[in-house]
Amino acid sequence: MLIKRLTQELGYPELDAENFDSFIESQPYSVLFFTEEPKRFPESYDVAVILPELLKQFPQLSPAVISRSAEKPLQGRYNFTVWPALVLLKQGRYLGTISKVQDWDTYLKDIHSLLAKEPTRNPGIGIPVVVNPAQINSCG
16 A cells, blocks of 8 residues: 555656656656565565655655566666665666665665766666687687
8 A cells, every 4th residue: 555655646657668768768867666566575665655755855856666567677677686676767877776675864875876976877788798809819
């Protein structure tokens, strides 16, 4: 019920594969809430209570809840392994992830730090290509 409150009462959009990219690209800053299965990860309920309070401190963040159907594919894009997770983006580009429940001061420090940095490549996209010099020499 706490997570449904975010979408039903507070009006946070629920993002899925169809509306995800258009939402994140249209926001100067966004915070995406990945809950996984709250019965398995009860800290998701805690984050559902904390998130609206964080938005009072950081009103530039546009919040969204990631639908259960989109969580696993998007988890791969942002390469986090611990649930629940808040993923912060700037104009759709990755700033960082805060996983699990944190102390209030840690949230404030981490979010302030993430908002001050330049976005980076999504950590789960792309695999660095390493060329073996021995193979290049043997081809010639």
